[in-house]
Structures are given as structure tokens and as C-alpha cells.
Amino acid sequence: MAAYAGVSRSTASRALNDDAYVSSRAKEKVLGAARELGYSPNQAARSLVTRRTGAVAVVLSEPESKVLDDPYFATVMHGAYRELSATGVQMLLMFVDSREDVPRTIRFLEGGHVDGAMVFAPHQGDPLPTALRLLRLPVVYGGRPGSVRRGVHAVDFDNRAGARMAVRHLLSTGRRRIATVTGMLDHPAAADRLAGWQDALIEFGLDPAGLSEAGDFLMASGERAMTALLERAPDLDGVFAASDAMAAGAMRAIRAAGRRVPDDVGVIGFDDQPTLAPAMNPPLTSVHQDPREQIRHMVRTLMSLLAGDTVRPDTTVLPVTLTVRDSA
Amino acid sequence: MAAYAGVSRSTASRALNDDAYVSSRAKEKVLGAARELGYSPNQAARSLVTRRTGAVAVVLSEPESKVLDDPYFATVMHGAYRELSATGVQMLLMFVDSREDVPRTIRFLEGGHVDGAMVFAPHQGDPLPTALRLLRLPVVYGGRPGSVRRGVHAVDFDNRAGARMAVRHLLSTGRRRIATVTGMLDHPAAADRLAGWQDALIEFGLDPAGLSEAGDFLMASGERAMTALLERAPDLDGVFAASDAMAAGAMRAIRAAGRRVPDDVGVIGFDDQPTLAPAMNPPLTSVHQDPREQIRHMVRTLMSLLAGDTVRPDTTVLPVTLTVRDSA
DNA sequence: CCGAAATCTGGGAGCGCTCCCAGAACGGGA
DNA sequence: TCCCGTTCTGGGAGCGCTCCCAGATTTCGG
Numbered sequence A, B: 001m002a003a004y005a006g007v008s009r010s011t012a013s014r015a016l017n018d019d020a021y022v023s024s025r026a027k028e029k030v031l032g033a034a035r036e037l038g039y040s041p042n043q044a045a046r047s048l049v050t051r052r053t054g055a056v057a058v059v060l061s062e063p064e065s066k067v068l069d070d071p072y073f074a075t076v077m078h079g080a081y082r083e084l085s086a087t088g089v090q091m092l093l094m095f096v097d098s099r100e101d102v103p104r105t106i107r108f109l110e111g112g113h114v115d116g117a118m119v120f121a122p123h124q125g126d127p128l129p130t131a132l133r134l135l136r137l138p139v140v141y142g143g144r145p146g147s148v149r150r151g152v153h154a155v156d157f158d159n160r161a162g163a164r165m166a167v168r169h170l171l172s173t174g175r176r177r178i179a180t181v182t183g184m185l186d187h188p189a190a191a192d193r194l195a196g197w198q199d200a201l202i203e204f205g206l207d208p209a210g211l212s213e214a215g216d217f218l219m220a221s222g223e224r225a226m227t228a229l230l231e232r233a234p235d236l237d238g239v240f241a242a243s244d245a246m247a248a249g250a251m252r253a254i255r256a257a258g259r260r261v262p263d264d265v266g267v268i269g270f271d272d273q274p275t276l277a278p279a280m281n282p283p284l285t286s287v288h289q290d291p292r293e294q295i296r297h298m299v300r301t302l303m304s305l306l307a308g309d310t311v312r313p314d315t316t317v318l319p320v321t322l323t324v325r326d327s328a
Numbered sequence C: 001c002c003g004a005a006a007t008c009t010g011g012g013a014g015c016g017c018t019c020c021c022a023g024a025a026c027g028g029g030a
Numbered sequence D: 001t002c003c004c005g006t007t008c009t010g011g012g013a014g015c016g017c018t019c020c021c022a023g024a025t026t027t028c029g030g
Helices: A009-016 A024-037 A043-050 A064-069 A071-086 A101-110 A127-134 A159-172 A188-203 A219-232 A244-256 A291-306 B009-016 B024-037 B043-050 B064-069 B071-086 B101-110 B127-134 B159-172 B188-203 B219-232 B244-256 B291-306
Strands: A055-061 A090-096 A116-120 A139-142 A153-157 A178-182 A212-214 A238-241 A266-271 A285-288 A315-318 A321-323 B055-061 B090-096 B116-120 B139-142 B153-157 B178-182 B212-214 B238-241 B266-271 B285-288 B315-318 B321-323
Touching: A009 A024, A043 B043, A055 A071, A055 A101, A064 B071, A071 A090, A071 A116, A071 A291, A071 B064, A071 B071, A071 B090, A090 A101, A090 B071, A090 B090, A101 A127, A116 A127, A116 A291, A139 A291, A153 A159, A153 A188, A153 A291, A159 A178, A159 A188, A159 A238, A159 A266, A159 A285, A159 A321, A178 A188, A178 A219, A178 A244, A212 A219, A219 A238, A219 A244, A238 A244, A244 A266, A291 A315, B009 B024, B055 B071, B055 B101, B071 B090, B071 B116, B071 B291, B090 B101, B101 B127, B116 B127, B116 B291, B139 B291, B153 B159, B153 B188, B153 B291, B159 B178, B159 B188, B159 B238, B159 B266, B159 B285, B159 B321, B178 B188, B178 B219, B178 B244, B212 B219, B219 B238, B219 B244, B238 B244, B244 B266, B291 B315
Parallel strands: A055 A090, A055 A116, A116 A139, A139 A153, A153 A315, A178 A212, A178 A238, A238 A266, A266 A285, B055 B090, B055 B116, B116 B139, B139 B153, B153 B315, B178 B212, B178 B238, B238 B266, B266 B285
Antiparallel strands: A285 A321, B285 B321
16 A cells, blocks of 8 residues: 555654645555555554554443433434434443343453443442452543442532522422432432432422332332322422433322422423423423433543543532423 | 452453453452442443443434334333343434434444444335445344345234234124225335235235225324225225324324214224223224334344354244234 | 754654464374 | 375464654754
């Protein structure tokens, strides 16, 4: 190929990587030859010497059922692919379903197959973040990792403020008995949302006691939890669910109990899932977060890290907004 | 590392790749040293000489909205990851959202970054399969590709037989006016399901005229189509929807028209989505297909191809079953 | 018009591995 | 005991690229 262009391998390499000190004439010749020959450089040979792979791992550490069910992860995968390929980086997707997957994953990540990783590992007891600390591989977390707190790069949403906003909105319509259905509490986001609900009630001088019920982010748990809440506190007039799916379940329970949404009970969800929240009946008021924005931040941070910039390890907190529809 | 184990690089290499002609003593020494040193071979150097990357691309050629919405794709991604990593192959996920993505994708695939590809490209006009024919890269399709018919490896479901089974089931409960809501008809699966519906009606001497309405696989289109059908044929007593989501939409329309499921109108879906079909009210009778089985077949075929076996290019058709619940 | 600085080019080394080949060690039958 | 086939080992070449360095060429101020 260098021969075909009539230059040395060195010059060809420089032209292809647009280095400094290449005459425009040589560059043109090389690029022309490459086009004519349909030449594309051998990635393996290149990585061998540059010690860069041009690939980044996206690690989803959640049980299978969750990943398949939650459209958030579909958005994450797709968004990560788009953002990464826009910067010329290949995405390597990895799933970690159970503790047994951890060693294999670690081995792969330290095997020099990737330049860095974007990790979603929200559970408290997840061994992955701890294991990852020992590697010297640039890692950016999506959402505050459950197990490791400080000294890591993370991009999270302001779950607590979002929950506060939701509850304040319910309060602003005159409701005073506001319950919550939480997510799994070993999940920092769930804990933060619970805290935000509590913040707003206390701020208003109200007593949160007995008005919280644990769910697991999925619809069925929302229905179950809401049924329990209605039994325990028949006078409740509002509910904040830590996910849209649970809000949907809660609505079913409310109707089953012969109450109306929003007339008798106001309902607010979290996530503002585009395929779910607006399609509900009535359309769901929900705390809106933008996963694409999160991904963008994560990619940007990782790219700085890969470029060798010293970025102070920190958690970036992205703002959320309240999308008001008819359910509250 | 070879030095540490006290053997030559050749012997170390042989031990690590468990080649023939290595004494068990040498092998033990090498493996022991590797463990002690936390050594893992440099993938780039290895690919450089073997001309194998140990990676396979999974290409999803569908518009973004579809990929994010359809749990089938989540299952595909996750299943493909599991099956591939079980055979020691890395998965590279690629999305092709629009025609503009095609050249970039082709360039990547022919750039020698992967050993083969598993492609999901169901649309009739999709330019990707045609472009892929020119590459000499082993490709296995998931579902019959829309544009290229023969001479390719594909693993499809028996959509036509599945639809036939569904309609026969409706017929067996005494229903005689059975409508269908189709998927996008540029999608071979949708066309096959429509054909199967027609097969069963004709087989029973019934006239399908006016009882079919086009949808797009999503819930909203099911509702819309069903409303139209009920208006056009108020006497209908059964409906076969080409997806579970459309079946859900159809149920809403049926209720909105003051009819009951299954008493007045029997409903059957397709896909038997685990998170949707059993959770519906009433639980949905649906044609069951197993995406994991499809993936397994695809991976197996691709592996044979990579091993250099000559596999006759052909479409494997996987059987489907009918899961009977309460909606019909 | 000269010399030094800036710009450009090609040769050579080497990244870490696998594969080929020649030769050493081993084993068993004549 | 010797010979031949089998099993095992190490050395060397080379995969295709980038990077370093030395030398060639151009540019430009004095």
C-alpha cells in the first residue's frame, strides 16, 4: 500500500493518522491509494504498538430480568453506542448477572481488551466496583455505585430533589396524606427517592410514619404495595412511586379499591418513560430524567480520562424535572 | 513470563493454547507461572498473527424506537452475549438506525475487527444485507432478511404455522368471524403471520375479505386497527394480532366498544412476551417463540462457519407453540 | 548567498505473539 | 545394543503497524 502510493511505510502511517510533518502532496497520494485499494489499517497491529484498543466496555451489572425489563437499559445501550461510535470508539457490551460472572469480567477488563469502562452497578452489595478499584483501568459509573462511594467517577441523577419536587407538587394541590412506594432499598437511587419524599413531608410538618411501603421497581410490586398502603391508611390522597412501572401498578390497586385517579388519589411516578408515562390512563405525572444526557456526560468524562487529563474523581449530579400530566 | 516459568516462548504458547506435544510437567509450570504473575496474553499480538479477533458483531438494523421498545431485542442482546461468551467470543454490538449508518457499518465489518456477524435486518428495503453479500465475512441472519432471500444463513421462526395455530384455536372454540391486525408488511415475519391467518380461514372455507387491518407491531396501532375492524365488521368474534403489544391495544379497543374478552371477542397475540402476555387482563393466549433458541442456533451456525466447515447456506425454521391462557 | 531552523522523508527497531522447523529426548521392538 | 518413530523443546522468522532517529530538503532571516 505504501509501495502503491510511492512512499515509505512511515510516511503512509503519518498520512493516515494525520500526524504533523507530512507534505500535502504525499498525504493526497496516500489517501488516494488507500481509497483505490480499499485499504483499511490492521487494528491488531496498531493496538500492538500503541497499546490502545479503541474500544470501551459498557458493563451492566444487574440480574437478567431487570436488564431485559427496564427500558432504561435499552436506552443506555443504544445511547452509549451512538455516543461512543461518534468519537470513533467501539462499544463492547458486557452483562454481569451474578457473582459468578465477576471474575470472568474482571479478567477480561484487565486483559487489555479495552481502554476503559462505563459501569452500571447500582446494588449495594455488588462486588464488581470493589474489584474494579484494584485495576488501573479508567472507569466511569452510571449512577452512584452501590458499594464504593468516594474516589470514583460517576454520573448520577438528582433522585432526592426529584422526589422532593414530586411530593411538593402533590402537596401544592392540597393533598396531605401522601404515601410512597419505594424501589429496592439496596439501590442508592431508591434510597435517595425515599429520602426526598421524606424531606418534603417533614418540610411541611407532616408525619411520614406508616406511609412508606417497599417495592422492587416493577409493576406487580407497585400494585401489591399500594394495596397494603390503602388498607393501612385508608385516608391517603396521594402517592409517589419510585418508578413509572410501580405507579402503573399502584393505579390498578387504587382502582381496584374503588378510588379514582386523580380525584381521590394523586399519583406521581419516576423516570418519565416515554413509552409508558404518557400512554397511561390518565397520563402519568412523572419525574423526568434524561438517560442520553447521562451517557453523554459519562462518555465525555471517560474520554478525558483516556486522553490522560487528570479529572478529579467525583459524582456529577444531573438535574431532573417534573413532567406534569393528569394523574396528579 | 516464559522465562519465569523456565521454558521457551514456544512452549509457553503451546501450553496456553493447549496444543499437542506439551509435556504435562511443562504445561503445569507454565499455567502456574501465568497464575502467579496474573499474566494474560496480549490479544492484539495474538490476532496479528492468527488473523482472528475472537469477536463477533451483533448488528441490529432497526430504527431506534423499535429497538428500544421491543423486549425481543433486549432478549437478543442478552442471549447473544451469554451464548457468545460461553464459547469465548466477544460480542460487539452495533446499531444501524438509518441508511446513513450503513457505510460506516460495512467499513467496520470489512475492517477485520470481527470474525463474523449475527445480523437482524428484517425490513424489506434494508440495504444492509445486499451490502453484506459483497463482503466475505461469515454472516448469520436472525429472521429471514427482508432484502436478500437465498444463499444466506438464517434462523427464523415458523411464523406462518404459528399464525395458523392461533386462528385454528379460535375456530375450535366455535368462532367464525376472525379478524387480524398485521405488523408492518415490509417485514417478512408480519407477511408470514398474515398468510398463516389466511391459510386457516380458507382451510375452513371462510372468507378473509375485509377482516385484516395493518398495524406496526406497537400497542397504539393495535388499538387503532381494532377500532376500525369493529366498525367495519361489528359481528366479528375473534382477532389474531401479530404481536402481543398490538393484542393489548386491541383489547382496549374491544372494551371501549363495550365488548368483553373473551366472551364476545377472543384475542390471540404473537411472541408470548413473558413480561406482557401473562400479566394482561385476562392473561393473553399467544403464540410462543423462544428467542434464546434462535440465538443458540445462530451462534452454532456461525461457529461452524468460523471453524471452516462448509455449511450449506439455508434458513433454519424453528417451531413455535401456542400458549393457551384466558383471552381465547 | 549562506547558514540555521523548520519541514519532510525513509530506514530500522520492536510491540507480543504464533508457527515452522530442526534437533533433542524418549521409548520400544528387532 | 542399535535404530527408528514418536514426543517434546527452543530458536528464528514474521504478522502489520508506529515511533524514533538520522539525513535530505525546503524556507527564510540577515
